[in-house]
Amino acid sequence: MGATGSPRSRCRSPPTGTGSGKTECFLLPLLEHCRLQHAQGQRGIKAILIYPMNALATDQARRIADLIHTISALAGLRAGLYIGASDDAPTVAMSATSMITDKDALHKAPPNTLLTNYKQLDYLLLQPHVQSLWEHNGQLPDGTSVLRYLVVDDFHTYMTDESKALTNRTAVSALVVPLVFVVFRSLVPWVLVGLVTWWIWKAVSK
Incomplete structure (x- = not known):
């Protein structure tokens, strides 16, 4: 209006x-x-x-x-x-x-x-x-x-079909990006533990 x-x-x-x-x-x-x-x-x-x-x-x-x-x-x-x-x-x-x-x-x-x-x-x-x-x-x-x-x-x-598709992609991106970030942050400690364990095992096995 x-x-x-x-x-x-x-x-x-x-x-x-x-x-x-x-x-x-x-x-x-x-x-x-x-x-x-x-x-x-x-x-x-x-x-x-x-x-x-x-x-x-x-x-x-x-x-x-x-x-x-x-x-x-x-x-x-x-x-x-x-x-x-x-x-x-x-x-x-x-x-x-x-x-x-x-x-x-x-x-x-x-x-x-x-x-x-x-x-x-x-x-x-x-x-x-x-x-x-x-x-x-x-x-x-x-x-x-x-x-x-x-x-x-x-x-x-x-809204045109193109603008609707762009809006949908934007909405999906807004959800996926934070989700990937959260998952990545939660996996980082385990990856580090795995690397340290592998390094210790390699050192001991020598």
Whole structure:
């Protein structure tokens, strides 16, 4: 999780277990920031949430839609799900169970919060015909950016096979090297005893 757009920008990585509240630790401050900016009339995407799988993004979209619908202070916030998958019934407005998924609606009126995946985000940043999504994103008078939060969920899943193999080798080395050292230290006295015994035997046998 990162706060962007100013010299005070900070990155946070909460390494904790499933069900321990990682989502809440970023989602509640994020939505509060969007609420404050929305109340001031600030347009544009203020937070991007990146998920490794479309199924996870869709599940979180329902969760966030429910929060926005349930908490009266968040009324009026718009959140969009842009994952590139085909949608048989795209939604053009927020509901209690769904974010905005209609791409044309998102292009015409960018949401406060955008849920996507890294491939789709790359597409959205590069393709000319979708740049209207970023129309209102820029620098504010105080020098900060309209986009304030960038959240990467399940960061460990983005590791390549090569990096995973390197991590595994590093972990094995970290275990094997101390073990070899311990074994070597324990054997040194016996090796010395053996050498002394052999030397004495050779001397006596002469």
